[in-house]
Amino acid sequence: MPLRSRIDRAIHSAIADAQSPPAPPRLASALEYAVTPGGARIRPTILLSVAMACGDANPVLADRAAAALEIMHCASLVHDDMPCFDDADVRRGKPSVHKAYSEPLALLTGDSLIILAFETIAQDGGRDPSQALELVLTLARRTGMPFGICAGQGWESESKVDLSAYHLAKTGALFMAATEMGAIAGGQEAEPWTELGARIGEAFQVADDLRDALMDEASLGKPAGQDDLHGRPNAVTEFGVEGATQRLRDILAGAIASIPSCPGEAALAGMVKATADRIIPEPARHHGRPPVPGE
């Protein structure tokens, strides 16, 4: 089964459980609204790719872990969109949850999805409780305090920011969760896989910076040039478009080099390369690439 189908089926199954009677109907509907149609599902795709590279020892648990990670990501988007944070009216081309349902229901949707993420992993516990518990712990560490996405968001309320901790927690944490959880579900140690997740997260950060600098509002789906406008640190401001593009390619080369020895190492390297091609914005694709003979 293609990865996307495995992921969507696992998410759908978790949401359906949470919607069972006697669930209050509007909140039940908001849970599904928040996770569909979904973006690229990039984090769970990385998780399953790592699990498969490790041999996919426990595919049911891997699917649950992938669903949990994406559900947690969606929860963070629902809360980030709320008026007290980004006050975003639109997400993935449709009204954000607080616009479509109300602020109280958006707050509860985020809370319920965070809880559902842990429940989804724990439900498969009978067969291998140690692995499931390690997945719970890893997901918690990469989402809460002091290392997770909550910590990342928390830095935005500080007058003096630890930039390295901020980026690692805000953008990197869920990618580290993806590779670590993939390894655990695949029956391997998590730690050797942390660097791959951190580097992929870093690459996404630079790709975001490039998109912010290069694309207009229409293609971006949100106001462009925001980093420059707000004086936020941005790889393009620091290195220029060519330098930032080269940096992105270097980071991904480092990511590929960091992949631990495993049965599916080559296929995983291919997946990371394909990701790189997808995330570099079109106007920057000709930069920082080795010349191709005859091109």
Place this chain on the structure above:
Amino acid sequence: MPLRSRIDRAIHSAIADAQSPPAPPRLASALEYAVTPGGARIRPTILLSVAMACGDANPVLADRAAAALEIMHCASLVHDDMPCFDDADVRRGKPSVHKAYSEPLALLTGDSLIILAFETIAQDGGRDPSQALELVLTLARRTGMPFGICAGQGWESESKVDLSAYHLAKTGALFMAATEMGAIAGGQEAEPWTELGARIGEAFQVADDLRDALMDEASLGKPAGQDDLHGRPNAVTEFGVEGATQRLRDILAGAIASIPSCPGEAALAGMVKATADRIIPEPARHHGRPPVPGE
């Protein structure tokens, strides 16, 4: 060690872990603010009392479970106080978290505490992963959708309310979590302990109704007579003060009768009786009690 000390020590230890560097300082401070000084810590007290009645097979895990349950309860208070719900300026005699820190930090505090609750249980997983995982699952079911406190709160956004599901989820769920998690940490099956939690929850609901009807704003610490004012279902409106007080005593007698056979059955029954005496508001204490000779 007295239960209160065990509980406070376990909570403090969990919060201290979440505050470790590189945590953003204001969010780190808000986490501690949200769980201190704490109210009666009634839910973790019930949890530990049940674990001890079952033989307290794994006191470290029981302490972590108790801390997790109280941390989750505090998270729900932080989010409930926010402007889009109760818009409460004061909680436990000091400014609510969004008043003291800001709305974004209150939202993140709740999210971080929910995650910390699961992390706290999972951290002790090495020794008995099956028990720890069952605790994670039970806490999730009693807090998320469709049965937990999120579902309870969700019913308040519906035009047509399933009152039984609403009360069970809103007030009962964390008490059921308390008895079930106590049993699991004590090495027993959870299911036979569900009724005790449900009945204690019901008793607290009636006690709340009595307090709302009988006490003035000064003693209550919030506006009184709110149920009558908003036409909310209330045991006093339905049965009168005497009837509601008798009902509360009946429910607690039923709670005591439901305690499964276990080594510490008598001590646990004593704890439930003492709870009853504490939660019945002073003006109702002379109602519905069997006459005491010579009194």
